[in-house]
Amino acid sequence: MKKPLFILAMTTLLVGATALANTIKIASVSPLSGSQAGLGETIKLGAQLAVEEAAPWFKERGINLVFVPQDDQASPDVGVAVARRLVNDDAVLGVVGHLNSGVAIPASEVYKEYNLTMVSPANTNPQITERRYPNVNRICGRDDIQGPVGAEFAVNDLGAKKVYIIHDKTAYGQGVAETFRAKALALGAQVVGFDGTEERSNFNLLIQRMRIMRPDVIYFGGMFDQGGVLLKQLRERKVEAIFIGPDAMDSSELVKIAQDAVIGAYYTTVAGPVELFPAAKSFSERYLAKFNRPAESYALYAFDSAQVFIEAIKKLVEANPDAVPARADVAAAVRQVAFDGITGSIAFDDKGDRLRSDYYVIKFETAAYPGKTVKSITASPSGD
Amino acid sequence: MDGALLEILPSVILEGLLVGCVYAMIALGYTMVYGVLGLINFAHSEVFMIGAVTGVEVFRYLSPHVENPFLLLILATLIGGSVSGLTAIAIERLAYRPLRKRGYTNRLVPLITAIGISFFLQDLVRLVEGLWHSEFYMNYPSYAELEETHDLPLAMSIQVKSIIVIAVTILMLAGLWVLVKKTRLGKAIRAVAQDTSTASLMGIDPDRIIARTFFIGGFLGGVAGVMFGMMYTQVNPFCGFIPGIKAFTAAVLGGIGSIPGAMLGGIVLGQLETLGGFYLPFFTDGAIGTEYKDIFGFLILVLLLLCRPQGLLGKAQKDKV
Numbered sequence A: 001m002k003k004p005l006f007i008l009a010m011t012t013l014l015v016g017a018t019a020l021a022n023t024i025k026i027a028s029v030s031p032l033s034g035s036q037a038g039l040g041e042t043i044k045l046g047a048q049l050a051v052e053e054a055a056p057w058f059k060e061r062g063i064n065l066v067f068v069p070q071d072d073q074a075s076p077d078v079g080v081a082v083a084r085r086l087v088n089d090d091a092v093l094g095v096v097g098h099l100n101s102g103v104a105i106p107a108s109e110v111y112k113e114y115n116l117t118m119v120s121p122a123n124t125n126p127q128i129t130e131r132r133y134p135n136v137n138r139i140c141g142r143d144d145i146q147g148p149v150g151a152e153f154a155v156n157d158l159g160a161k162k163v164y165i166i167h168d169k170t171a172y173g174q175g176v177a178e179t180f181r182a183k184a185l186a187l188g189a190q191v192v193g194f195d196g197t198e199e200r201s202n203f204n205l206l207i208q209r210m211r212i213m214r215p216d217v218i219y220f221g222g223m224f225d226q227g228g229v230l231l232k233q234l235r236e237r238k239v240e241a242i243f244i245g246p247d248a249m250d251s252s253e254l255v256k257i258a259q260d261a262v263i264g265a266y267y268t269t270v271a272g273p274v275e276l277f278p279a280a281k282s283f284s285e286r287y288l289a290k291f292n293r294p295a296e297s298y299a300l301y302a303f304d305s306a307q308v309f310i311e312a313i314k315k316l317v318e319a320n321p322d323a324v325p326a327r328a329d330v331a332a333a334v335r336q337v338a339f340d341g342i343t344g345s346i347a348f349d350d351k352g353d354r355l356r357s358d359y360y361v362i363k364f365e366t367a368a369y370p371g372k373t374v375k376s377i378t379a380s381p382s383g384d
Numbered sequence B: 001m002d003g004a005l006l007e008i009l010p011s012v013i014l015e016g017l018l019v020g021c022v023y024a025m026i027a028l029g030y031t032m033v034y035g036v037l038g039l040i041n042f043a044h045s046e047v048f049m050i051g052a053v054t055g056v057e058v059f060r061y062l063s064p065h066v067e068n069p070f071l072l073l074i075l076a077t078l079i080g081g082s083v084s085g086l087t088a089i090a091i092e093r094l095a096y097r098p099l100r101k102r103g104y105t106n107r108l109v110p111l112i113t114a115i116g117i118s119f120f121l122q123d124l125v126r127l128v129e130g131l132w133h134s135e136f137y138m139n140y141p142s143y144a145e146l147e148e149t150h151d152l153p154l155a156m157s158i159q160v161k162s163i164i165v166i167a168v169t170i171l172m173l174a175g176l177w178v179l180v181k182k183t184r185l186g187k188a189i190r191a192v193a194q195d196t197s198t199a200s201l202m203g204i205d206p207d208r209i210i211a212r213t214f215f216i217g218g219f220l221g222g223v224a225g226v227m228f229g230m231m232y233t234q235v236n237p238f239c240g241f242i243p244g245i246k247a248f249t250a251a252v253l254g255g256i257g258s259i260p261g262a263m264l265g266g267i268v269l270g271q272l273e274t275l276g277g278f279y280l281p282f283f284t285d286g287a288i289g290t291e292y293k294d295i296f297g298f299l300i301l302v303l304l305l306l307c308r309p310q311g312l313l314g315k316a317q318k319d320k321v
Helices: A002-021 A037-060 A076-087 A101-113 A143-157 A171-186 A204-213 A224-236 A252-262 A280-291 A297-319 A327-336 B002-007 B009-037 B044-062 B069-101 B108-133 B160-182 B184-194 B196-201 B206-232 B241-254 B259-283 B290-307
Strands: A023-030 A064-071 A092-097 A117-120 A136-138 A162-167 A190-196 A217-221 A242-245 A266-269 A339-341 A344-346 A357-363 A372-379 B149-152 B156-159
Touching: A023 A037, A023 A076, A023 A297, A037 A064, A037 A092, A037 A280, A037 A297, A064 A076, A076 A092, A076 A101, A092 A101, A092 A297, A092 A327, A101 A117, A101 A136, A101 A171, A117 A297, A117 A327, A143 A171, A143 A217, A143 A242, A143 A266, A143 A357, A143 A372, A162 A171, A162 A204, A171 A190, A171 A217, A190 A204, A190 B290, A204 A224, A204 B009, A204 B259, A204 B290, A217 A224, A224 A242, A224 A252, A280 A297, A297 A327, A297 A339, A297 A344, B002 B009, B009 B044, B009 B069, B009 B156, B009 B160, B009 B184, B009 B206, B009 B241, B009 B259, B044 B069, B044 B108, B044 B206, B044 B241, B069 B108, B069 B206, B156 B160, B160 B184, B160 B206, B160 B259, B184 B196, B184 B206, B196 B206, B241 B259, B241 B290, B259 B290
Parallel strands: A023 A064, A023 A092, A092 A117, A117 A136, A162 A190, A162 A217, A217 A242, A242 A266
Antiparallel strands: A266 A357, A339 A344, A357 A372, B149 B156
């Protein structure tokens, strides 16, 4: 009785070991709890769909492709802890993440040490790719283009003369607000206020200041959860200046928070709305069928980020079917990919920025998400 | 520019008054519990938050059935207040009373308990709301009737909901004053506050009185939560922390343990913050931004407590022999 059990145990162990060696994990890291869970969940689901759809191809070749969603709670500390956990799991070959630039920058230092490749669907801070790490890429645009795109739109298209800028003091919000300010000043507009605030509920002080400064345009560098409340209170206090925000306003939650106040507000985004990409149509149908909720912009970008890994790893597996690719090879292969994603053609330059990225200006004409695209600009890579 | 600054002064003072009213309403809860038990109930900020969240749920479930926004608001206030009051009783019964019965001598023990409960309640509400509606941010609906703006002299304007907040604050203070000074319950509360063991010799059950004090404080906190949610439209499970800290400060500023002191402290703190936050950026040419309003408020608090440690309306504490 003892012997067969022993053999059984040994076989399981061996089978287990081989199965382990043939597992490839792709992780998503985004906030799944806390205040930004709405956007984070979108990133997770987009990546999940890509991985699950690619799994059968890998299965045929005896490889188990697994999706491992992680929660960084939008906090740099947690993000780094998650990064350390991921680098220690040899099966993890790719990370789709993060949502917040302030989290992605420290976490990517960890990935770099262990050669783990990261493709970001959402981190627009220039610093992400300016460090020229071979393993850090992004599929979205950059704030040093996004901010100026907003400023150009405000001054040239809307004819703004006085702008009031508010930001949330994060790497992302303040970063995009500063590039907006620089461009607006260069275009001859007057910046009548530049305030950072961590306030979440009572913006009346700022609003009273605006009543004195009488700006034509208010630019908010920050997330939808804070911006929505600000926008609502602005309109309640009869401040009618045009409201512009960056891509973190791109959430259906904004409409829920600001309700009717959202009408007439603009945001610039690097993630074009689903309707704009022909290939995205069938994606949104599959997404809706699977998760029972409409796909928001970041879902597309997360899907394409995961798609980058799948394309790269497929190539490596085809070239060498007997071995699981090494992390360094994945990093190199990711820089070589060239394919048509659902957000347009995807290829990276030597920094890890996309060769071609589009920026959109979107306006809420009704209190419904998403708004209508009023302008689209194709910008050169890397902002230089 | 200077003319405009002066012209807007009344509006700024009005904003300060509104913020101050919210602080004052919460501060009443801190001051009542402190008066009776000598305990800073830090979980009170979460009692406030629970009131605000309950208010959202009332609007969510009753708005299809009740059309009048004022009636809805009254219902939300009463239900929100009651749920908060019951939460406060539960906190007292499950956490503070067992400690009291064990005859603690160290005041830090209930204080740390209060902080622990505070964290527990934040995440409990987050969990419940997450499972129930998968929402983190909860929004009060907008009603044109509540948001209608009336013009006042001196370039001021006020929304109907702001008027409601001021009215409710005055009503609360008056009601509480009558309750404490004119009713049997109030007399019993004062007796327990003065000397618990002697009060129990006079036929007062201190546990019952303490539970009721918690209920009253919690009820007022819950009403404040609904008012806060209505004013600023968005609440979340962590929204109690900042107003709670500010209200605690207001209670200390006014003299903790004193009911009119809590009120005065709230309004003074609201004014200091608003005026400081508004005018400092202009006078320093933007070097000190509006975000320094808290520093300004707390700086004044420190200076005031240096001169008057018992607070504005507090009585100097004599050491018990």
